[in-house]
Amino acid sequence: xxxxxxxxxxxxxxxxxxxxxxIEMPDFTPSGRIYYDLLxxxxxxxxxxxxxDVIFKRFLSLFPDNYPHPxxxxxxxxxxxxxxxLSGQKASYLQNVAKFAIENDLExxxxxxxxxxxxxxxxxxxxxxxxxxVQMLLMFSLGRPDIFPVDDLGIQQGMQRLFNIEEQNPRxxxxxxxxxxxxxxxxxxxxxxxxxxxxxx
Numbered sequence: 185x186x187x188x189x190x191x192x193x194x195x196x197x198x199x200x201x202x203x204x205x206x207i208e209m210p211d212f213t214p215s216g217r218i219y220y221d222l223l224x225x226x227x228x229x230x231x232x233x234x235x236x237d238v239i240f241k242r243f244l245s246l247f248p249d250n251y252p253h254p255x256x257x258x259x260x261x262x263x264x265x266x267x268x269x270l271s272g273q274k275a276s277y278l279q280n281v282a283k284f285a286i287e288n289d290l291e292x293x294x295x296x297x298x299x300x301x302x303x304x305x306x307x308x309x310x311x312x313x314x315x316x317x318v319q320m321l322l323m324f325s326l327g328r329p330d331i332f333p334v335d336d337l338g339i340q341q342g343m344q345r346l347f348n349i350e351e352q353n354p355r356x357x358x359x360x361x362x363x364x365x366x367x368x369x370x371x372x373x374x375x376x377x378x379x380x381x382x383x384x385x
Contacts, residue, residue, distance in 0.1 A: 190329065190371040194378075197367050199346060203378045207385065214327030219281070219290045221325045222307070223252055225317050226277045227270065242268035243278075254290070257282035277312025284310045300328055323373050332365050332372040334358045339376055342383035 195201050215221060227243060228236035244250045246264060258279055265275035285291060288306075295303065300322055307318045316335050322328040333339055335358070343349060343361050351357045368375040 187374075190374040193371050194368060194375055199364075200368070200375055200378065203346075203382045207378050207381050209378060209381060212324070215325050216295075218293070218295065218307075218321060218325055219254070219285050220252075221321055222281050222310075222313065222317070223257075223278055225320060226274055226281065226312060229274070229317075239269040243270065252278075252282070254282040254285040258286065273312075277310075280311045281313070295326055300331065323376070328373060330370040330372050332362065332368075332376065334361055334365075336376075338380050338383055342379040345383065346379065 191204060195204055223243075224236075224240055227240045231239070243265070244252060246260060246268065247253065247256050262272075262275055262279075265278065266272060270278070298306070303322060303326075304315065304318045307313055307321070308315060316333055319331050319333040319336075323331045323333070340357065340361065343364065344357075347364055349357065349360060351360055365372055365375065
C-alpha cells in the first residue's frame, strides 16, 4: 500500500512530510479474510496483543482443522467458548459473526465490488461489530487506501501531537482532525499508518 503515488501525494503536505523520511514503513499485503479477521478482532478487543494472541490460538484449537468454520462456531457449546478465556459477551459476539456469515455467505462476497461505506453499513449490522472494527478491516484486511479512523485513540493522540491541537471537546476534536486530514485524500490510510508508527516511536 505504500505506493509511490501515495508517498508523492503526502510529501506535498508540510506537516506530515517529515514523518515520511523519519519512519521506515514496511509494506503489507491485505489478508482479504473478512470473516476470520472479524473473529480475531472481537477476541482482541480491550486486550494486550500477547494475551489476545494466546486466547485466539486456544479458540482456533477448539476446531478440528484449526479453522473456525461458521457452522462449527454456531454449533459449538457456549461453555466451550468460555473455557478458552473468552467473556460471555465475546463468545456471544463470535457466534453472532458466524450466524451472519452463514446467512450472508460472508466468505464468498466480492468485496472489491463494494464501496467502503457499503461495507461499513453491511458489517455493523452484526451485534458486537462497530465502526472502528470495520475501518480496521477496510484498512488491513482489504487494503482500502482512504480510510480515516477518527475514533481511534492512537490517531487522535498522534494528530494532537503533530498539529499541536489543544481541543478537549471530543466532538470538536474529531471535526478538527477530519479537516486537517482532508489534504491527505485519497491516501488517508497510508498517512494513518505513518502517524501510528511515529506516535509509538
